[in-house]
Amino acid sequence: MLKFMRNKIVGIEVKDSNTVLAHGFLDDNIYSIEMNVLIDINHLEIRDIDGRWNRWTTTECKRAIPFLKEAIGLRMEGDFSQTVRKVIGRRACRHFANLLLECCYTAKQASEVLKDKFKEKHDVNNVTSENNSDKNVTPIISADMPDHSDTPFHDKPVSFSMVIDLHMHSFPASPCSSVSVDQLIKEAKRIGLDAICLTDHNYVWDRDTVEDLRQKHGFLILRGNEITTDQGDMLVFGMEKDIKGIISLAELRKEVLESRGIIIAAHPFRGFLTVGIQQIGLTLERAIKRPMFKYVDAIETLNGSVTENENRFTEKVAERLGLPKTGGSDAHEVSRVGVYATGFIDKIKDEKDLVDAIKEGRCLPTVFRKHAGLR
Amino acid sequence: MYNILEFTRNRSTSVEQTDDKTLRSYCHLNDTIMEAYVEIAVTIPDLEIISVQGDVLRPHKKEFKESFEFLKRVIGTRIGPGILKIVNGLTEGIRHKQFAFMLEECCHAVILLFTKEDLLSSPRPDDEEESIIYHRQMVLDNIRLYNRCAAFAPGSRIVEGIIPKDKDI
Numbered sequence: 001m002l003k004f005m006r007n008k009i010v011g012i013e014v015k016d017s018n019t020v021l022a023h024g025f026l027d028d029n030i031y032s033i034e035m036n037v038l039i040d041i042n043h044l045e046i047r048d049i050d051g052r053w054n055r056w057t058t059t060e061c062k063r064a065i066p067f068l069k070e071a072i073g074l075r076m077e078g079d080f081s082q083t084v085r086k087v088i089g090r091r092a093c094r095h096f097a098n099l100l101l102e103c104c105y106t107a108k109q110a111s112e113v114l115k116d117k118f119k120e121k122h123d124v125n126n127v128t129s130e131n132n133s134d135k136n137v138t139p140i141i142s143a144d145m146p147d148h149s150d151t152p153f154h155d156k157p158v159s160f161s162m163v164i165d166l167h168m169h170s171f172p173a174s175p176c177s178s179v180s181v182d183q184l185i186k187e188a189k190r191i192g193l194d195a196i197c198l199t200d201h202n203y204v205w206d207r208d209t210v211e212d213l214r215q216k217h218g219f220l221i222l223r224g225n226e227i228t229t230d231q232g233d234m235l236v237f238g239m240e241k242d243i244k245g246i247i248s249l250a251e252l253r254k255e256v257l258e259s260r261g262i263i264i265a266a267h268p269f270r271g272f273l274t275v276g277i278q279q280i281g282l283t284l285e286r287a288i289k290r291p292m293f294k295y296v297d298a299i300e301t302l303n304g305s306v307t308e309n310e311n312r313f314t315e316k317v318a319e320r321l322g323l324p325k326t327g328g329s330d331a332h333e334v335s336r337v338g339v340y341a342t343g344f345i346d347k348i349k350d351e352k353d354l355v356d357a358i359k360e361g362r363c364l365p366t367v368f369r370k371h372a373g374l375r
Numbered sequence: 376m377y378n379i380l381e382f383t384r385n386r387s388t389s390v391e392q393t394d395d396k397t398l399r400s401y402c403h404l405n406d407t408i409m410e411a412y413v414e415i416a417v418t419i420p421d422l423e424i425i426s427v428q429g430d431v432l433r434p435h436k437k438e439f440k441e442s443f444e445f446l447k448r449v450i451g452t453r454i455g456p457g458i459l460k461i462v463n464g465l466t467e468g469i470r471h472k473q474f475a476f477m478l479e480e481c482c483h484a485v486i487l488l489f490t491k492e493d494l495l496s497s498p499r500p501d502d503e504e505e506s507i508i509y510h511r512q513m514v515l516d517n518i519r520l521y522n523r524c525a526a527f528a529p530g531s532r533i534v535e536g537i538i539p540k541d542k543d544i
Contacts, residue, residue, distance in 0.1 A: 003398075004390040004488035006480075012382040020381075029491045057494060058510050059503050060526035060533050067525055093524050098483070102386065105476070106406070110382030113408055228464060230452045246464030248451070271456030271519075282420045290421060291451075307517055 004029055008099065010106040018042050020110060022103035031055055031095050035068070037103045041111045044076035046104070051096055067092035068100075076104055160343030162194040163368055164354070166224070167235060167266065167300065167328025168337060173200035177332040185217045187337040191369060195220035195348065196337075199235055199328070202227055204242045222351050226266060227252060231292040235264040235300065235328070238355040253295040262297040262355050264326055269314050270306045287313070288320045298358050302327030302340040302365035315365075324358055327365025341368040382407045386477075388484040395419070398488070400481035404473070409433060413446065413477035417485055422454040424482075429474060438470070445469040446478050454482045507532050 006028035013021045015038070022037045032054035038047040049068050053061060070087050074080065081101055089097035169177035170184055181198065188196045198205050198221060205223045214221050224237045231249040238261030243252070249263075256263050269287070293299075301315040302325075318325045327340035345362045348354050357363050384406035393399050398417045404410065413429035427446045431439040448465040452458065459479060466475040498505035510533045514520045518539055522528050 002389045002391050004484055004491055006388045006484055006487065008384075008386045010384045011380045013378065014381050028487065030487060030494060056500055057497075058526045058533060059500050059506050060510075060531040061500070063525040063528070063531060090523060091525065091528075093526070102384070106382065106384045109384075109406070109408070114381055228457075228460060230449070230461060230465065232453070232455075232457060232461075245467060246461055286420055290453075305519075307519065309516075 008102050010103050012107055012110040014114065019047065020107050022107045024099045024103040024106075026095060026099045026102075027054075030057060033093075033095060033099060035096065035099055035103060037071075037100065037107070039104065039107045041107065044104075044108060044111070046071050046074050048072060049100070051099075061093065064092035064096060068096060071100060076108055080104070160345065160364075160366070161347045162344045163192075163341050163366060164195040164197060164220075164222070164344065164348065165193055165329050165331070165338050165341040165368070166197045166264075166326050167199050167226070167303065168196060168331040169200055169226075170198060173198070173203045173205070174332070176201070179332070179334050181213065182217075183334055184331070184337060185213065185219055185221065187334045189217065189219050191338045193338050193341060193368065195222060197222045197224040197237070197328070197354070199224040199226045202243055202245075204240060220349070222348075222354055231290075231295075232268060232270075233266040234296070235266045235326075237262050237264075237358070238351055249292055249295045260355070262358055263295060264298045264300050264358070265292060265296045266300050266328075267303040267306050267310070267314070267330070268292065268299060268317070269310050270303070271310075284313075284316055284320060287317050293317075293321055293323070296323065298324040298326050298361075300328060300365075301325040302367065304329040304331060304336050304339040324361035324363065325365050326358060326363060327367075329369075338369045339367075341366055386480070388480045390484045390488045392419075397425075398485060400484050402477040402480045402484070404477060409473075411439075411474070411477070413443075413474055413481060415449075415478065415481045417454060422485065424449050424452055424454065426450065427478065429477070439474075442469050442471040442474045446474055449478065454485050458482050511535075511537070 006026065009025045011023045013023065015021050018040055020039050020041050022039060024035045026033050033051060034054065035049060035051035037049045039045065040047050049071050051065055051068050068088065070091055071084065074083060084097050084101055085094070088100055165188060168184055170181040171177040171179060184196060202225065204225060210221050210223055224235055225239065227234050227236050227243050228246050229249040229252055230246060234249065234252060236256055239256050239259040241255055241259065253263065299314060299318040301318050302311055315325065326342045328342065329336050329339040331337045342363050343366045344357050346357055348357060386402065386404050388400065388402040390398055390400045396419050398419060399414065400417060401412060401414045403412045409431065410433040411429065411431040415424050416426040417424055427450055429443045429446060445466050449462055452461050462475065462479055462482065469475050497509050500506050514527055514534055514537060520527050521534060521537060521539055525531065527534055
């Protein structure tokens with residue numbers, strides 16, 4: 001017996017030699033929605049859009065409809081899918097975004113099939129496209145709103161030599177971040193951190209550049225890298241190699257071992273305990289058997305972009321596995337710097353010290369920003 | 376010719392539980408020029424993709440086979456947050472992006488299955504007050520949902536009074 005089914009139907013109606021109307025219908029066990037999208041087929045640009053709900057889940061779902069208009073002007077080029085997911089998926093509803101992509105890609109496919117017909121009409125009518133100026137559509141991206149508890153996870157009067165935020169992102173090295181590296185450093189200094197690690201996505205910071213930043217700010221800055229693998233995101237320290245694209249975790253392990261670096265599983269259960277997922281019955285016993293944990297040296301058990309429950313679950317997993325635990329803010333904006341960090345028992349002066357300390361478990365994750373009485 | 380559709384597409388994605396430990400998610404595409412499917416098997420509860428297969432039923436072209444080999448790169452990954460980035464990354468360079476999209480649809484359907492199971496115990500939207508209380512608690516429990524869609528954005532009754540901490544709104 002089927003447990004879930006989603007059906008989508010898109011029909012493409014040719015309105016004139018420049019324009020098609022895509023009518024999309026999505027129906028599944030949860031939602032039923034419809035939309036009409038008017039598309040300039042020469043420029044692959046959305047000219048108009050409307051939609052309606054037939055079935056929904058919350059009383060407020062209807063608020064999504066006016067936001068559909070924000071798709072007007074978007075063109076099917078570059079990161080179109082990503083833009084639709086951000087603009088429509090987050091401002092309106094991700095299911096409308098899904099149906100909009102279906103409508104647009106069907107229209108694009110249709111235009112290729114029907115191009116001879118369009119050309120023929122175009123020649124006959126000598127129609128020129130008007131109003132085809134480029135529209136500079138700036139997506140309005142809603143930011144994550146991570147949970148941050150007032151309840152400390154660790155009642156430990158551990159005396160740390162240093163507290164370092166091991167996980168943060170700067171712009172433009174991480175396009176998802178909104179903060180420059182200088183701003184990150186200034187904030188880290190302001191709130192009293194002893195050092196930070198730059199862990200931009202699949203990005204290797206140049207040693208000299210970072211040394212210049214250290215000198216400029218009089219502050220210890222260490223280099224890391226958050227690498228996307230087939231098993232999720234991994235924080236890597238002590239490796240110079242620039243990894244582009246997705247790498248398998250097993251392959252990454254080989255590279256890191258050669259470099260004498262370490263791998264920390266970043267937020268390994270992010271989203272796994274949110275709505276619906278608890279239905280899968282993910283238990284501690286099952287979680288500790290995940291293959292990823294064979295390849296990592298430590299686990300990030302305090303991450304600033306996940307929920308309390310996810311952090312607590314991750315902490316239990318790390319404890320059962322006997323792996324060192326770390327903390328990091330995963331900051332993408334100034335106000336998040338130092339929300340979580342890692343306390344080190346020994347003085348850390350460079351990346352080698354950092355790698356050794358984590359390998360030996362001479363560190364603990366800590367709720368830093370709250371403890372410092374800062375907001 | 377007016378109002379006669381020139382091009383139509385149907386895409387159906389379904390999930391069935393084949394045994395205690397396995398889900399099968401199947402995406403079938405049928406449009407004016409092509410009929411194809413992509414199918415994945417996923418373990419429960421890890422949601423690890425253990426197999427991927429697919430075929431083009433119409434038109435038959437050998438060139439498509441290469442794309443299905445690309446899709447097999449996702450075997451061993453787990454469905455969950457970030458899966459889209461992983462699927463896109465692992466299938467980068469695929470000649471026929473349609474099949475990568477079908478793979479994404481298979482993954483979405485698995486997530487939606489669990490969402491459905493969860494919603495079965497929630498108040499219906501027409502039970503307005505109960506529904507708002509239920510969803511407000513859901514956002515409070517998973518604050519990452521705040522501002523993730525129009526229903527959970529400022530101005531919605533569901534998130535009225537909720538102010539995420541440590542965050543500029």
